Amino acid sequence: MKDIVLYDQNCRFCKATKRVFERLDWMHVIDWRPLQEAVDIGFSQEELMREIHLITPDGSAKKGFFAIRRMLLRFPLTGLIGLIMYLPFLKPAGRFGYSVVADNRTCDIRKKK
Template identity: 90%
Template sequence: MKDIVLYDQNCRFCKATKRLFEKLDWMHVIEWKPLQESENTRFTQEELMREIHLITPSGDVKKGFFAIRRMLVRFPLTGLIGLIMYLPFLKPAGRFGYSVVADNRTCDIRKKKQEQT
């Protein structure tokens, strides 16, 4: 069974990340779905825009750093890096690093939302 990853198809950075991860996904363990086409009502649009969401086959949800970490563990080439990211002392740094990148990505929809507020 595949993990499902919801990503922002209007964000160049998100699409580039998806392309990179697809190249690493030799075993085809990830199914990518644009959040704009998601019929999943478990999350608000704001939650989905804030960070990447990964849904495991059992229904567990991983967001942001934890989604990236799970994907890296599942790819043969990055499995060791993913495992290292499970070390407890790396969790705060990983969450911080992810938030810095996510907060500074430039997406048309995010810009429009900020302009409206």
């Protein structure tokens, strides 16, 4: 079963990130969907615009750093990096790093707070 990743199709940075991850997804384990087309998924558009969301086959959701970490773990080329990101002391740094990148991406719609 595939994970579903919701991304902002209006953001150049998000689309570039998607292209990089698609190149790493040799096993085709991710199904990318624009968040603008997402309906009845339990998240507001504001939540979706704030950070990337990944929905696992069992219906659980991972957001931001945790979504990126899961994707990296599932790709053959980056699996070790993903595994290292599960070390407990890396969680705060990963969350901080993700928030810095997410807060500084240039998506005009997202900046409305």
